[in-house]
Amino acid sequence: MGRARFFLAMAEFTLTPEEVESAIEQTGAQSRNRCLEISPTHAVAVHEVDQSALRPGRLVSGPTQFALADLVLWYLTFGALGRIEPMALTSDLSIRFLRPAQGQRAYARAELEKAGRTMVIGTVRIWMDDAPDRLVSTAQGTYVLPRND
Numbered sequence: 640m641g642r643a644r645f646f647l648a649m650a651e652f653t654l655t656p657e658e659v660e661s662a663i664e665q666t667g668a669q670s671r672n673r674c675l676e677i678s679p680t681h682a683v684a685v686h687e688v689d690q691s692a693l694r695p696g697r698l699v700s701g702p703t704q705f706a707l708a709d710l711v712l713w714y715l716t717f718g719a720l721g722r723i724e725p726m727a728l729t730s731d732l733s734i735r736f737l738r739p740a741q742g743q744r745a746y747a748r749a750e751l752e753k754a755g756r757t758m759v760i761g762t763v764r765i766w767m768d769d770a771p772d773r774l775v776s777t778a779q780g781t782y783v784l785p786r787n788d
Contacts, residue, residue: 652679652721659714662723672707674714679721679751682714686745699740699767699775707747708734708763708778715749716759716782724784730758732780740775742767758783 656674663670671692676683684707686692692703709729716727745767752760763778764771 652718654717654721654723659717659723662725666725670710672710675746677714677718679718681751682711682718682749684711684714684747686747688743688745696739697741699742699745701734701736704736704740704745704765704776705732705734705778707745707765708732708749708776708780711747711749711763712759712761712778712780712782715751715761716784719751719754719759720784726785727759727782728785730781730783732778734776734778736776737774740765740767742770744768745775746771752779756784757786 654677656677659674659677671687671689673685674682675685686703686707688699692699694700709732712729712732713727717723745765747763747765749761749763752762759782761780763780764774765776766774
């Protein structure tokens with residue numbers, strides 16, 4: 640995408656976190672996650688930690704963090720496309736756990752690395768509560784887009 644076209648797309652971007660939440664609700668999915676921010680280049684989500692997400696020592700489980708990374712990458716895909724695309728699918732996702740995760744809320748921020756016709760690639764940073772400078776995990780993933788044949 641050329642520089643001028645990118646800035647035009649940014650100026651025309653209208654997707655909101657509320658629209659994302661509404662679309663997710665319409666699928667019938669129940670979740671402890673919420674979309675907080677969305678743009679063509681990033682998305683932010685939060686997971687309200689409950690007892691089912693905890694391991695001994697009150698540590699937030701790896702699968703919970705992995706699911707949050709996957710979800711925020713899905714939101715990032717919506718932002719990169721400028722529309723909600725429920726059929727976008729995870730192609731690849733890897734995660735590194737950096738330190739024990741303890742807290743009431745897990746936040747994830749996905750940053751766009753590349754958006755093309757067939758895929759969206761992003762990097763995710765996850766932290767607990769109000770400590771974005773103290774990452775608990777980081778992930779990178781790819782979402783593939785449905786073909787319009």
